[in-house]
Amino acid sequence: MSTLSKRWQEYKSSPKYFDSKSRLQNGAKNSVLSLFRFILIVGISYVILAPVIGIVSNSFFSRQDSINPMVFTIPINPTLERYTMAIKHLNYLPVLGNTLLYVIGVTLIQLLVCSMVGYGFARYKFPGKGLLFGCVVVMIVVPLQSIRFPLYMAFRYFDPLGLVTLFTGAPTSELMSSPGPTVIMSALGCGLRSGLYIYIFNQFFRGLPKEIEEAALVDGAGTYYTYARIMMPNATPAVITVAVFSLVWQYNDSFFSATFNIPDSILITRKLDGLVAVIANAEKIMTLREQQLYFDAGVVLVLVPVVIIYLILQRSFIEGVERSGIVG
Amino acid sequence: MTQTAKKKKLRLSYEARNALRGYSFILPWLIGFLLFYVGCLVNLVRYSCSAFNTENLQEITWVGLDNFVTAFTAHGSFNQTLVSSIMDMLIDLPMIIFFSLFVAMLLNRKFKGRGLVRAIFFLPIILSADAVGAAITRATELMNAGVTGASAEMAAAAANGGVSVSYFIELFGELAMPPTVLEYIVGAVNRIASIIQGSGVQIILFIAALQSIPGSLYEVARIEGATGYETFWKVTFPMVMPHIITNTIYTLVDRFSTSQVVKLASDTYRNYYQYGLSSAFSLVSTLITIAILGLIVWLLNRRTFYYN
Structure with missing residues (x-):
């Protein structure tokens, strides 16, 4: 037990420990950062693309789709008549x-x-x-x-x-x-x-x-x-x-x-x-x-x-x- | 004839010939600038002090400052439109600058799918332009209405202790956050779509600026043990400062040229045939914008460090 704790103390004070700790921290930090970046990029892309997607999908709506409140974005009876x-x-x-x-x-x-x-x-x-x-x-x-x-x-x-x-x-x-x-x-x-x-x-x-x-x-x-x-x-x-x-x-x-x-x-x-x-x-x-x-x-x-x-x-x-x- | 002309030309010094060549390159623009810009600016001042015969627009009579008096004291919406347009410009400016700098730093890193993300982020350059802009605005409003509707439903469903934006606004208000700051932040959140739509070119300019920062500066910062935060404020920010000025100019002019007051000026002459009044509107709003622009650029310039 004492040897184990002694070895642990040694390991803790050695540069090896710091390396692994900082690597772990860095890894966690990086993955959190890239997750944050990913969410941000998706969000901003949505704000930019949402109206475009809305316009494109609307342009395929048939008459029934346009008055059906259940239809959102994906038309049920798509039509090319608008075009x-x-x-x-x-x-x-x-x-x-x-x-x-x-x-x-x-x-x-x-x-x-x-x-x-x-x-x-x-x-x-x-x-x-x-x-x-x-x-x-x-x-x-x-x-x-x-x-x-x-x-x-x-x-x-x-x-x-x-x-x-x-x-x-x-x-x-x-x-x-x-x-x-x-x-x-x-x-x-x-x-x-x-x-x-x-x-x-x-x-x-x-x-x-x-x-x-x-x-x-x-x-x-x-x-x-x-x-x-x-x-x-x-x-x-x-x-x-x-x-x-x-x-x-x-x-x-x-x-x-x-x-x-x-x-x-x-x-x-x-x-x-x-x-x-x-x-x-x-x-x-x-x-x-x-x-x-x-x-x-x-x-x-x-x-x-x-x-x-x-x-x-x-x-x-x-x-x-x-x-x-x-x-x- | 050509022989003598050639001889005469040869006698000119190298500098004089070079200057002539320079003039020959800029000649078309110089003519256009004098003809259209200088001419039209002079005419703008002249028209704004004139009354027009609507039968024949060339018959104009000098009326002094009447149009300006009308604009400020008698016209129904000019004062209000002017102030709100300028406030919009000033509110959007810092948001657009910081947003585009932030996005530029985001896009400047290497990550998977960067090409696609860049293509999406620059789309507003195409989409925000005026001809199709109206349709896009309408679609955005529809989408926003959908989102608002959805969040209203959510709020209703989670009425017992659910998330409510107004609750947070009140909370921050009670934490003694100044109401003006709070209003600004809430306003900015409401404007997020228009800010994103308006920052395509600015993002491009900032990416180009970030690319032009020498990598050795970052190397030094890393060796000296600077954190990412310090590196941003000590290296990136000072180095892009000159481009912040460029972007400020671009943003203000862009916002101005699509503002309500410019629209009011053109409506006044196109729909109401008040030509002198329209010119007065244009003149006043342009002068105010340029004064604001000059002031901001002067303030920024004092704090700017030029690397070259």
Whole structure:
């Protein structure tokens, strides 16, 4: 007995004991922590996914399911009728084609212009650079929503520097109800969140080594050739980051579409706004509950393309964010 | 002609030529900025001091500060909307910053299924946008109603000594927790969905920031025997402080541009044709937001340590 307690005392004072104790403690701590993390992640994921799951499941509800209080999330008599109707009244594929054309076009313009401006700020010294970059920050801080009415006026009576009046005698309003304003503003670096994109590109180009351009210069590449063929391929992470942001935000945007009244034959999100009214009128569906089901199907149809874009680009997007020096 | 132009250009110094190249890169943006931003901001001030002829919007007459007087003294909901929008911004700001920093640290570790979790956490960037946002909001409300209904049932079932949130609120109140703090916490719990929806981009920025912290700092901290808690406050937090400023700017601007007061301003001109008043609303709310933003950034900046 005494020997046993003696040995126990020895063991207790030896480093071995401490090791095993701390290992045990660590093991317990780690498993509690990872359990805590797991619960937290599941909870937050639920908050994010719950409305999506709700919308998707609702869009398969038949009439009986929608009035049956026993049915929750999983429909008993699933139907595709919501989708056929929504596709018909959204004029889905043609309008979606137009939308993608518009969104991808604007994104390409944004990529070109914002990368150019970011590159100019990152690599060249010129008088007034600090002040001008301050203007980029102003663009980030003052959102387009603040100048919505003046922007509307600028395109309602489109007359930059009096040029239109000079040639035709009066300001034109032909750009309203067309994608024109979006394209013009994006091409002049003032599109949707252009300030942010310029900032991202600027941070990225500043992080690239200067030796690349020096080598290009020695090898006889011109300024624009260096930018287009040497710097841009190196900027893939920043390009992907900006491309994803621009595609997704432009697709979901309602600022440009509502301010400049872009027609719903070009933008599927505007078509979605009117979907409930159209279906209610054309199909004589008067209960709000059922109208909502059609709307849910429409939302799913509108969301599918962005989710696909996102899932395709998601991995390289997150890697791009990590490597793009977005935060400099 | 081109020959002489070329010669003339060649005579410029290297710096001057470089400056010209720089200008050529930023030229499109410069034109756009002057035309749209500067032009529209000047017009915003001009319009806010004007009355419009609704038949022809180009006929405007100068009315001085009338629109501002109307906005503050006569308009039914402007004051209230302005104050509540700003309060919302200020309440959401710290919640979003801390939540997104926390989530970024969570997602920055390696664990099984991280790719999937990241994909889910960045979904709000897609979903919170305005066009489909309305539908999502409605679905969230339905879901919340379901949850509230369920918890009400639970409360009824467990009426004898069951869990009741209001009981805990009262308890903390009696423990002399200041009512404002209590209200803030209860409000924050109620806003959790909107906070999660609003922090997609911030999480991304923080993950990028955490990735850019040199690993050697953590190594030193570990060798010196710092606990996880100390490591966070002594290494992680100071290193992400500059990015907290970036995120503060982004969050405030984002919250402002989707706030009720901005909506009120656009409704005023689109639905009620009060163009001057709408411009006054925009001007006032923008100036107040920028002042708040400037103040917060200035306060944070004084406490920020820049590593580079």
